[in-house]
Amino acid sequence: MPEAPANGRCVHCLRLSELITADHVFPNSWYPDTTPPTVQRWTVPSCPECNRELGQLEKDLLIRFILCVNPKSLAASGLASKALRSLGLDTDGLSEKEKAHRDKQRTKIRSELMPSAELAGKPGAIPGLGPHGDKSALWSIPIPWAGLSIVAEKIVCGCEYKLRKRFVEKPYGISTFIDSSGFVPEPYASHAQLLDFGPGCSVRRVFATEDPNMALYWISVWGTLYLGARIGLADELPKLDQSASRAQGMVPNENSKTMRISPYLRNQP
Numbered sequence: 426m427p428e429a430p431a432n433g434r435c436v437h438c439l440r441l442s443e444l445i446t447a448d449h450v451f452p453n454s455w456y457p458d459t460t461p462p463t464v465q466r467w468t469v470p471s472c473p474e475c476n477r478e479l480g481q482l483e484k485d486l487l488i489r490f491i492l493c494v495n496p497k498s499l500a501a502s503g504l505a506s507k508a509l510r511s512l513g514l515d516t517d518g519l520s521e522k523e524k525a526h527r528d529k530q531r532t533k534i535r536s537e538l539m540p541s542a543e544l545a546g547k548p549g550a551i552p553g554l555g556p557h558g559d560k561s562a563l564w565s566i567p568i569p570w571a572g573l574s575i576v577a578e579k580i581v582c583g584c585e586y587k588l589r590k591r592f593v594e595k596p597y598g599i600s601t602f603i604d605s606s607g608f609v610p611e612p613y614a615s616h617a618q619l620l621d622f623g624p625g626c627s628v629r630r631v632f633a634t635e636d637p638n639m640a641l642y643w644i645s646v647w648g649t650l651y652l653g654a655r656i657g658l659a660d661e662l663p664k665l666d667q668s669a670s671r672a673q674g675m676v677p678n679e680n681s682k683t684m685r686i687s688p689y690l691r692n693q694p
């Protein structure tokens with residue numbers, strides 16, 4: 426059961442809210458079937474709006490990830506069938522309304538697919554999301570980097586709250602990046618704290634000894650998608666980020682359609 430929130434402040438938008446809900450630090454819909462019942466499923470206080478909008482974003486991303494992750498991956502076990510059901514495939518007994526909704530979503534996803542041949546050699550492919558083995562993929566789907574970035578920030582804000590009862594706010598800020606291996610370099614590796622969320626997610630965190638409010642995060646999702654984040658002084662983050670390698674997500678041409686990210690989430694501080 427989600428625990429009772431400590432107060433009325435939302436970990437994500439930092440606003441005071443009369444109604445506080447419990448939001449899963451690692452997206453609830455991203456836990457694979459293989460997750461043991463003993464695994465911690467941390468939740469943090471969230472206003473209803475952030476909880477709802479983030480939940481929708483996580484589901485929208487999940488459907489697209491599932492088209493891209495290695496179907497043989499145990500760490501993603503059960504997620505493919507969940508995603509197919511949400512598109513109205515492999516499922517019976519839906520109401521007419523629900524069926525229409527899923528048909529619409531399936532058409533939307535199909536409209537986003539692009540022939541992989543058009544993208545060969547172009548930057549923006551997200552490491553870990555295919556193609557797998559020696560097979561080349563016929564189709565690709567654009568995944569907006571902003572969506573991944575919002576989820577990485579959300580996980581980091583949740584972990585900081587759970588570990589240090591802290592809200593990430595001015596003068597601190599967060600910058601995020603995509604990693605290709607999730608490899609934690611020395612000297613960080615030997616100091617990193619491991620947060621284990623089962624086979625679906627693990628998080629490694631180190632903090633700066635001169636200021637424990639500054640931290641680095643390496644987030645592994647299904648052992649294949651690696652997100653990173655840095656909490657630092659907001660004014661200094663842009664300078665530090667210039668040297669960080671940053672994948673932008675696939676760069677579609679101007680005619681291609683992509684997943685929508687709600688303006689509510691885009692406009693968060």
Ligand SMILES: [Zn+2]
Binds near residue numbers: 436437471472474476
């Ligand atoms: Zn909020």
